Amino acid sequence: MNACNLGSMPLRYRVTIDRDQCMECGRCVENCSYGVFRQEGDKILINSRKCTACHRCLTYCPRDAIMLTEQPCDYRSHPVWSRQVREAIYNQARTGKIILAGMGSVADLPVIFDRLMLDASQVTTPPTDPLREPVELRTYLGKKPGKLDFRRKENADVELTTELTPNLMIETPILLGHMSYGAISLNAHIAMARAAREIGTYMGTGEGGLHPNLYPYEDRMIVQVASGRFGVNVDYLNRGAAIELKLGQGAKPGIGGHLTGEKVSKDVSKTRMIPQGSDAISPAPHHDIYGIEDLPQLVHAVKEATEWKKPVFAKIAAVNNNAENVAAVARSGVDAIAIDGFRGGTGAAPRVFRDHVGIPIEVAIASADKELRKQGLRNEVSLIACGSIRESPDIVKAIALGADAVYLGTAVLAAMGCRVCGNCYQGLCPWGIATQRQDLVDRLNPDVASKQVANLLHAWTLEITELMGAAGITSIESLRGNRDRLRGYMLDEGLLEVLDVKPIGA
Amino acid sequence: MTKQVTIDAKGVHYTPLNQQIRKALEDGADEVVVNNVLGQRFIGDGLHGDATIRVNGVAGGDLAMFMSGPTIIVHGNAEHAPGNTMDSGKVVIHGSAGDAVAHSMRGGKVFVRGDIGYRGGIHMKQYETQRPILVVGGSAQTFLGEYMAGGLLVVLGLDGVMKAREIGSGIHGGEIVIRGDVDDACLAAGAKKVPLTDEDRTRIAPVLREFADDFGLDPEPIVNANYTRIVPASARPFAGKYTWE
Numbered sequence: 001m002n003a004c005n006l007g008s009m010p011l012r013y014r015v016t017i018d019r020d021q022c023m024e025c026g027r028c029v030e031n032c033s034y035g036v037f038r039q040e041g042d043k044i045l046i047n048s049r050k051c052t053a054c055h056r057c058l059t060y061c062p063r064d065a066i067m068l069t070e071q072p073c074d075y076r077s078h079p080v081w082s083r084q085v086r087e088a089i090y091n092q093a094r095t096g097k098i099i100l101a102g103m104g105s106v107a108d109l110p111v112i113f114d115r116l117m118l119d120a121s122q123v124t125t126p127p128t129d130p131l132r133e134p135v136e137l138r139t140y141l142g143k144k145p146g147k148l149d150f151r152r153k154e155n156a157d158v159e160l161t162t163e164l165t166p167n168l169m170i171e172t173p174i175l176l177g178h179m180s181y182g183a184i185s186l187n188a189h190i191a192m193a194r195a196a197r198e199i200g201t202y203m204g205t206g207e208g209g210l211h212p213n214l215y216p217y218e219d220r221m222i223v224q225v226a227s228g229r230f231g232v233n234v235d236y237l238n239r240g241a242a243i244e245l246k247l248g249q250g251a252k253p254g255i256g257g258h259l260t261g262e263k264v265s266k267d268v269s270k271t272r273m274i275p276q277g278s279d280a281i282s283p284a285p286h287h288d289i290y291g292i293e294d295l296p297q298l299v300h301a302v303k304e305a306t307e308w309k310k311p312v313f314a315k316i317a318a319v320n321n322n323a324e325n326v327a328a329v330a331r332s333g334v335d336a337i338a339i340d341g342f343r344g345g346t347g348a349a350p351r352v353f354r355d356h357v358g359i360p361i362e363v364a365i366a367s368a369d370k371e372l373r374k375q376g377l378r379n380e381v382s383l384i385a386c387g388s389i390r391e392s393p394d395i396v397k398a399i400a401l402g403a404d405a406v407y408l409g410t411a412v413l414a415a416m417g418c419r420v421c422g423n424c425y426q427g428l429c430p431w432g433i434a435t436q437r438q439d440l441v442d443r444l445n446p447d448v449a450s451k452q453v454a455n456l457l458h459a460w461t462l463e464i465t466e467l468m469g470a471a472g473i474t475s476i477e478s479l480r481g482n483r484d485r486l487r488g489y490m491l492d493e494g495l496l497e498v499l500d501v502k503p504i505g506a
Numbered sequence: 507m508t509k510q511v512t513i514d515a516k517g518v519h520y521t522p523l524n525q526q527i528r529k530a531l532e533d534g535a536d537e538v539v540v541n542n543v544l545g546q547r548f549i550g551d552g553l554h555g556d557a558t559i560r561v562n563g564v565a566g567g568d569l570a571m572f573m574s575g576p577t578i579i580v581h582g583n584a585e586h587a588p589g590n591t592m593d594s595g596k597v598v599i600h601g602s603a604g605d606a607v608a609h610s611m612r613g614g615k616v617f618v619r620g621d622i623g624y625r626g627g628i629h630m631k632q633y634e635t636q637r638p639i640l641v642v643g644g645s646a647q648t649f650l651g652e653y654m655a656g657g658l659l660v661v662l663g664l665d666g667v668m669k670a671r672e673i674g675s676g677i678h679g680g681e682i683v684i685r686g687d688v689d690d691a692c693l694a695a696g697a698k699k700v701p702l703t704d705e706d707r708t709r710i711a712p713v714l715r716e717f718a719d720d721f722g723l724d725p726e727p728i729v730n731a732n733y734t735r736i737v738p739a740s741a742r743p744f745a746g747k748y749t750w751e
Contacts, residue, residue, distance in 0.1 A: 088751075091749060091751070095749040097746070097747060097748050097749035098748050098749070099749055099750070099751050100748045100749070100750055101750070101751035102751075228610075229591050229610040229629070229631075232591055233574060233591070233593040233612070234552040234554070234572040234573075234574055235574075237552070238552075260745075261741070261742060261745075269633070273612060273631070273633040274631055274655065275656070275679070278655070278741060279678060279742050279743070279744065281653060281655070281676070281678065281743075281744070283653055287606050287609050287610070287628045287629060288568070288586070288590060288606055288609055297547065297567055301547070301548055301551055301571050301590070304520065304524060304547075304548040304551045305548075305551045305552025305572045306552065307528075307552075350748075351751055422751075425750060
């Protein structure tokens with residue numbers, strides 16, 4: 001089907017070397033896994049067509065001699081026939097296939113977080129200084145009892161008789177989200193696990209099973225069970241601190257996942273428990289969930305297998321009937337629901353899903369929290385917001401809209417060096433993150449990368465306490481669902497109603 | 507000497523029932539007989555060990571889910587998805603079973619004397635020495651062996667009926683062996699028929715003999731019958747569907 005008189009596409013990036021500065025050290029040649037640079041005689045030649053803008057060469061050039069420009073060639077400008085639209089047509093006219101793309105949505109839509117302003121105290125109520133007064137961020141994820149029963153003992157002490165269900169305690173409302181081993185490297189997973197332990201939080205394994213080198217960190221793991229059931233057996237379930245059932249993903253709601261055979265290396269095959277080189281296909285639904293009435297059965301099957309000792313989470317993609325979905329999942333017996341907004345990241349998703357399906361996390365969290373409160377179910381589940389949490393104010397806003405905590409994905413990768421180039425699918429990540437090629441994986445030192453991740457979480461935690469202190473809020477419980485501390489700036493009335501947030505000035 | 511424990515499941519919820527079974531195993535029982543089972547789900551869920559559990563009655567959904575080692579023999583029918591994501595061990599069902607039997611099973615054996623429902627053997631998968639086996643004595647319904655990624659699935663049609671259509675849709679590993687001829691129209695996209703070679707026959711004969719033995723059947727007619735073997739047309743069914751941005 002490779003008919004083609006379309007010629008080559010205009011360059012996406014142009015790489016240039018300032019020859020006055022270059023000393024032909026060859027670091028760019030060594031570092032670029034995409035093959036942009038090659039040494040010929042005493043000259044370094046450039047093939048810009050292979051460039052992904054991963055910035056590895058720029059970072060390692062000792063003379064700052066390398067420069068990169070995006071879209072060096074203009075198309076005739078047109079407001080409707082954008083570059084992306086035209087290039088997708090050329091691609092599909094040539095191949096006749098569905099276009100897959102890496103990372104999250106590139107659709108240029110307004111970010112609601114950026115139009116929500118946070119509150120601060122002034123004279124009517126004073127702000128608090130986190131240096132002087134502690135701001136409590138410790139969070140418990142899981143079911144909270146609807147009521148507490150007590151018994152008075154003979155010595156007049158009071159004893160709690162309500163049986164409590166297991167919760168996860170986190171020192172900051174930030175979790176490291178699910179990215180599978182296979183999609184990212186073992187060193188990336190180890191770095192995340194160490195950071196989670198240092199900070200007092202947890203990380204998600206993703207759906208690729210648990211590598212034996214991560215067993216020392218299993219008390220910090222939320223083990224994921226997806227429709228492909230890769231790497232899932234009862235020992236895997238028992239290793240985790242909690243178990244997450246992946247029912248959907250924000251980057252591609254309604255469809256499954258597919259790790260191509262090329263990425264199923266020997267080690268990945270061991271962890272996923274499938275033959276090396278075979279495609280790992282996660283079907284769209286779990287085949288033991290064909291209707292909402294089947295979800296409780298899967299939740300209880302997992303709880304029964306682990307003797308009711310672990311909290312069970314469910315992750316869903318944010319879609320139109322989000323409130324109904326969340327209410328249904330909350331009634332299934334799960335302890336927490338992670339909602340993944342339409343800007344959520346991915347190693348690979350069809351472009352049309354990534355950019356056109358789903359709803360924003362801000363709306364999904366607000367509608368979920370509102371619906372759960374309306375139905376008297378809010379205590380039954382914790383809510384975890386995910387899908388494009390970019391900076392600490394996003395976290396404060398998500399919590400004020402009703403979340404208990406957030407999952408970070410892309411932000412964690414960026415903390416390890418990722419430049420969000422979106423070429424994860426090539427498996428050649430020069431930063432050693434989204435690759436299984438050993439020489440590239442070795443570039444990511446888990447000791448250094450874990451410190452970077454821990455630094456980010458530490459810095460954001462400090463910022464959250466500052467933002468809360470400025471608003472006179474000293475505990476995370478007082479922020480959760482506290483929409484009065486938000487104001488909508490240039491958001492329309494309909495959206496403000498859905499968010500249950502007042503406009504600025506009100 | 508075998509140590510046997512008997513449990514009365516009448517009116518008992520599945521959690522205390524499983525707790526009693528686990529307790530019996532911890533106390534060293536080799537055989538646990540569970541009487542009056544009436545639809546309790548998750549029997550043997552996540553259970554380790556090598557004991558034998560005899561279930562008298564109708565087992566509920568997800569029998570032996572995540573199970574790793576034991577043998578469960580059901581004198582009766584079983585509901586939805588026995589052997590779901592099972593790791594190793596054996597399930598023998600003397601009656602029939604519901605939908606999604608052996609769903610995502612990665613090792614061990616599930617033998618069903620009667621019929622099974624829709625999507626039997628869905629997404630079974632194998633890895634190294636772990637190779638799941640599902641054998642059905644009666645008929646299987648539509649979408650047999652869907653997304654199958656490994657293992658062996660045999661349907662014997664001993665009762666003269668074979669209802670499976672859309673066999674092996676999205677199959678990308680493993681093999682489906684069906685007694686008698688299978689019409690091409692019953693195969694789904696991604697599946698293809700190949701002749702059962704003498705080597706194949708030698709390979710599956712021990713499984714068929716074990717099945718016959720478990721149910722007190724004469725193995726010879728089963729071992730010597732004609733079979734159709736169905737395998738993936740490609741190990742990469744979706745390889746041609748996508749291009750990159």
